[in-house]
Amino acid sequence: MELWYTEKQxxxxxxxxxxxxxLHTEQTEFQKLDMIETEEFGNMLVLDGMVMxxxxxxxxxxxxxxxxxxxxxxxxxxxxxxxGGDGGVIREVLKHPSVEKATLVEIDGKVIEYxxxxxxxxAGALEDSRVDVQVDDGFMHIAKAENQYDVIMVDSTEPVGxxxxxxxxxFYEGISRALKEDGxxxxxxxxxxxxxxLVSKVHSDVKEIFPITRxxxxxxxxxxxxLWTFTIGSKKHDPLTVEKSRFHDIETKYYTKELHTACFAxxxxxxxxxx
Amino acid sequence: MELWYTEKQxxxxxxxxxxxxxLHTEQTEFQKLDMIETEEFGNMLVLDGMVMxxxxxxxxxxxxxxxxxxxxxxxxxxxxxxxGGDGGVIREVLKHPSVEKATLVEIDGKVIEYxxxxxxxxAGALEDSRVDVQVDDGFMHIAKAENQYDVIMVDSTEPVGxxxxxxxxxFYEGISRALKEDGxxxxxxxxxxxxxxLVSKVHSDVKEIFPITRxxxxxxxxxxxxLWTFTIGSKKHDPLTVEKSRFHDIETKYYTKELHTACFAxxxxxxxxxx
Numbered sequence: 001m002e003l004w005y006t007e008k009q010x011x012x013x014x015x016x017x018x019x020x021x022x023l024h025t026e027q028t029e030f031q032k033l034d035m036i037e038t039e040e041f042g043n044m045l046v047l048d049g050m051v052m053x054x055x056x057x058x059x060x061x062x063x064x065x066x067x068x069x070x071x072x073x074x075x076x077x078x079x080x081x082x083x084g085g086d087g088g089v090i091r092e093v094l095k096h097p098s099v100e101k102a103t104l105v106e107i108d109g110k111v112i113e114y115x116x117x118x119x120x121x122x123a124g125a126l127e128d129s130r131v132d133v134q135v136d137d138g139f140m141h142i143a144k145a146e147n148q149y150d151v152i153m154v155d156s157t158e159p160v161g162x163x164x165x166x167x168x169x170x171f172y173e174g175i176s177r178a179l180k181e182d183g184x185x186x187x188x189x190x191x192x193x194x195x196x197x198l199v200s201k202v203h204s205d206v207k208e209i210f211p212i213t214r215x216x217x218x219x220x221x222x223x224x225x226x227l228w229t230f231t232i233g234s235k236k237h238d239p240l241t242v243e244k245s246r247f248h249d250i251e252t253k254y255y256t257k258e259l260h261t262a263c264f265a266x267x268x269x270x271x272x273x274x275x
Numbered sequence: 276m277e278l279w280y281t282e283k284q285x286x287x288x289x290x291x292x293x294x295x296x297x298l299h300t301e302q303t304e305f306q307k308l309d310m311i312e313t314e315e316f317g318n319m320l321v322l323d324g325m326v327m328x329x330x331x332x333x334x335x336x337x338x339x340x341x342x343x344x345x346x347x348x349x350x351x352x353x354x355x356x357x358x359g360g361d362g363g364v365i366r367e368v369l370k371h372p373s374v375e376k377a378t379l380v381e382i383d384g385k386v387i388e389y390x391x392x393x394x395x396x397x398a399g400a401l402e403d404s405r406v407d408v409q410v411d412d413g414f415m416h417i418a419k420a421e422n423q424y425d426v427i428m429v430d431s432t433e434p435v436g437x438x439x440x441x442x443x444x445x446f447y448e449g450i451s452r453a454l455k456e457d458g459x460x461x462x463x464x465x466x467x468x469x470x471x472x473l474v475s476k477v478h479s480d481v482k483e484i485f486p487i488t489r490x491x492x493x494x495x496x497x498x499x500x501x502l503w504t505f506t507i508g509s510k511k512h513d514p515l516t517v518e519k520s521r522f523h524d525i526e527t528k529y530y531t532k533e534l535h536t537a538c539f540a541x542x543x544x545x546x547x548x549x550x
Contacts, residue, residue: 006291012315018287040287057468060542193332193496219494219502219542221468226501227494258540265537267335267494267529 005036005044007051009224010194015051017041017222023118028110030162035118041222043118045086047111047157051222053086058122061188061228063255064218064263066092069151069186069232070099071247071260072239076150077101080178082138082166084155085111091125093153095250102131103149107162109135139165145178152179154187159198167198169205172233176209182236189215192270193225203274206233214239215274216263218254229270240264280311280319282326284499285469290326292316292497298393303385305437310393316497318393320361322386322432326497328361333397336463336503338530339493339538341367344426344461344507345374346522346535347514351425352376355453357413357441359430360386366400368428370525377406378424382437384410414440420453427454429462434473442473444480447508451484457511464490467545468500478549481508489514490549491538493529504545515539 006016023035023043034046042055053061066089070076077100081089085106093102104126106112112133115123126133134141138154152175156163165171166187175185189202199215207213210233220228232239240261247257281291298310298318309321317330328336341364345351352375356364360381368377379401381387387408390398401408409416413429427450431438440446441462450460464477474490482488485508495503507514515536522532541549 010315012293012313014291016281016289016291038287040285217494219492219500221500221502225494225496227496253544254542256540256543256546259542262537262540265531265533267534268531269528271531 005038005046007046007049015222017044024114026110028108030108031157033108033110033114035114044222045111045115045119048161050158050160052157053088053119053122054222055119055121057221058088059253060218060220061223062088062092062122063252064216064230065089065153065155065186065188067250067252067255068216068230068239068260068263069153069184070096071257072234072237072242073151073182073184074237074246078149079103080105080149080152082142082152082154082156083107083163084153086115086119087112087123087126089153089155090128090131091122094125094128094130100130103134104131105134105136105138105141107135107137139171142171142174142178147177147180149179150183152183152185154185156188158190167202169208172206172209175233176235179235184232184234184237186230186232189229189231191223191225191227192217192229192273193227196273199229199270200273202231206231210234212236212238214264215266215270217266217270218263280313280321282321282324290497292319299389301385303383305383306432308383308385308389310389319497320386320390320394323436325433325435327432328363328394328397329497330394330396332496333363334528335493335495337363337367337397338527339491339505340364340428340430340461340463342525342527342530343491343505343514343535343538344428344459345371346532347509347512347517348426348457348459349512349521353424354378355380355420355424355427357417357427357429357431358382358438359428361390361394362387362398362401364428364430365403365406366397369400369403369405375405378409379406380409380411380413380416382410382412414446414449417446417449417453422452422455424454425458427458427460429460431463433465442477444483447481447484450508451510454510459507459509459512461505461507464504464506466498466500466502467492467504467548468502471548474504474545475548477506481506485509487511487513489539490541490545492541492545493538
């Protein structure tokens with residue numbers, strides 16, 4: 001018998017992956033959580049029927065969320081990750097020696113628990129002494145914070161379930177208050193093929209709040225369309241004018257200092273979404 | 276009843292697309308040809324069980340094959356397309372006013388016939404007076420040509436069936452002879468996630484023949500991994516040092532003059548394949 005996991009990424013298109021076994025399945029307080037072992041991509045975390053991360057291609061998303069803002073900020077000391085309970089973004093954040101503290105606020109403790117169990121190469125970084133893990137509502141955390149963080153990274157699911165309010169303008173206003181005066185934030189903002197309106201809307205909202213707003217992309221095979229967007233809002237530092245001397249060496253599999261700039265060169269149809 | 280087209284892109288991973296109907300299916304002299312009408316991507320040409328092109332995302336591949344070499348060459352007059360019977364690359368080639376003649380050598384006349392019938396926005400350009408369509412073996416055509424073309428584009432299927440010999444070093448040697456003294460060629464060279472060895476091998480072969488060898492990528496949602504590579508071999512002109520004044524305006528949906536350079540900034544794991 002062959003088992004295949006099939007995900008409808010839209011009502012009309014999807015991916016399918018041969019699996020060895022289902023490792024865990026549970027309806028948590030917030031969402032449906034599935035951990036499956038696939039043949040092509042290794043262990044795969046699925047939330048509400050959407051691939052969140054896989055052992056094989058996780059490095060793209062996690063590196064690109066973390067390193068673009070962290071190399072843009074001249075001295076990031078305190079970093080907040082909203083969501084990201086699998087720990088992958090935190091792992092990348094810790095590669096920057098300037099970071100003294102990395103706070104993770106994940107609403108669903110089960111994501112952390114099962115990532116530690118089944119995705120140890122991703123979640124292992126959560127044990128680091130510089131990391132403060134809080135199982136809490138990221139939206140509320142942001143609402144209470146003021147002038148506190150150098151860099152904030154929003155590593156949410158797609159705007160379904162608990163993540164809906166993480167795509168609202170009020171949330172970005174809260175992020176602006178939670179950041180220090182030269183702070184910078186990044187959010188994953190879905191794909192430009194099937195979610196054109198979302199990409200446009202977030203960019204337009206962020207642009208009303210932050211003086212510097214930028215969109216960049218990366219290739220993630222298990223995400224819809226294979227092309228993912230990230231939106232940056234920055235109070236002072238522009239990711240496109242980083243001094244080259246600032247790029248210290250870190251070990252990566254996707255991010256390079258050349259890509260740091262090149263990833264902002266958008267395909268024309270994507271550039272048109274944020275005009 | 277719901278109909279879905281599912282393609283195993285590897286033995287362990289694939290895509291699935293909801294379809295309205297099968298428009299045509301035929302075993303030609305060379306390959307299995309299917310034309311299906313999908314809901315998400317419009318009409319889709321499938322050869323030997325692999326998506327070749329779709330109405331929705333075809334522009335990426337066709338623009339990126341054509342415009343990167345054509346803007347690199349200072350005065351491309353005679354262009355050869357090997358394969359590409361759907362006509363999409365030819366359509367893009369004709370956007371360059373310097374081009375006096377575009378020769379298409381497609382081995383399978385049925386691909387041309389059914390592309391004209393079911394993909395008219397792609398294949399329509401084949402009727403242009405500057406185009407010379409030849410139903411013939413591209414490998415043999417190259418073997419006979421000498422000092423004839425400014426730019427050659429290899430728009431083949433993956434290395435299965437009739438396309439196998441289009442990935443051999445002898446073919447690239449033939450291309451070098453078929454090109455003029457400042458000629459340039461590009462070939463689609465599959466994806467770097469599931470076909471690592473192929474990407475490495477082609478680059479290494481081309482590098483032994485051409486003084487300038489470059490790899491670039493583009494995002495194509497219906498192709499395996501969503502990330503596609505293209506290999507350039509050039510006798511004289513480097514795509515990375517094109518004078519900015521040379522970029523005349525053309526209408527595109529993916530290619531931009533910024534992407535012309537940015538598409539050569541490779542993810543680290545891809546750059547490692549061609550070291």
